Amino acid sequence: MEKKHSSHGGKHEPCGCPGAQTMDLREETAADAGPAGKAPSMLRQWPVQLHLVSPMAPYFQKADLVVAADCTAFAYGNFHAEFLKGRAAVIACPKLDDGQESYVEKLQSLIEDAKVNTLTVLTMEVPCCGGLLAMVQQAARNAKRKVPIKSIVVGIGGTIKSEEWA
Numbered sequence: 001m002e003k004k005h006s007s008h009g010g011k012h013e014p015c016g017c018p019g020a021q022t023m024d025l026r027e028e029t030a031a032d033a034g035p036a037g038k039a040p041s042m043l044r045q046w047p048v049q050l051h052l053v054s055p056m057a058p059y060f061q062k063a064d065l066v067v068a069a070d071c072t073a074f075a076y077g078n079f080h081a082e083f084l085k086g087r088a089a090v091i092a093c094p095k096l097d098d099g100q101e102s103y104v105e106k107l108q109s110l111i112e113d114a115k116v117n118t119l120t121v122l123t124m125e126v127p128c129c130g131g132l133l134a135m136v137q138q139a140a141r142n143a144k145r146k147v148p149i150k151s152i153v154v155g156i157g158g159t160i161k162s163e164e165w166a
Helices: 026-031 079-084 100-112 127-142
Strands: 064-069 088-092 118-124 149-154 160-165
Touching (some): 064 079, 064 127, 100 127, 118 127, 127 149
Parallel strands (some): 064 088, 064 118, 118 149
16 A cells, blocks of 8 residues: 655655654555454654654644553553544654653644644653653643643553543
8 A cells, every 4th residue: 555645745755754744644554454363553654763753744734643652552551542643743762862852842833733633642650751741741831722631551461540621
């Protein structure tokens, strides 16, 4: 199945990484239910790493956005079905990623320019993960538009520890 590319004409993003090429996967994931007993991917777009995404990509426009700490998809077994289905997604690690000030700017652009509807922030229960929610909240404070933010904390054992509107 042919993947839809952004207005970049299928060209690589400025970083020159072929893996940063913007792709809309919605048709592919809807058509590929996978073999019986296998859960299909609910990922709607590529890339997902916050440093690599373009807030102007069509799949972010007026989307419900999941901002997930890198580890959450590994820790929470039903991540795709519960959190990705029907949503756009970005991932980041507040402890290991450099350039976090650019994360705040990009998140602010997703709020203002892409006009995302909601932000669901998934973090792990470890202390360093709280930085991701702090970045999202800072971007929301800086933005002229207001959007609801839901915070979900995933336990290391794979359970939801808390869920609240921030």
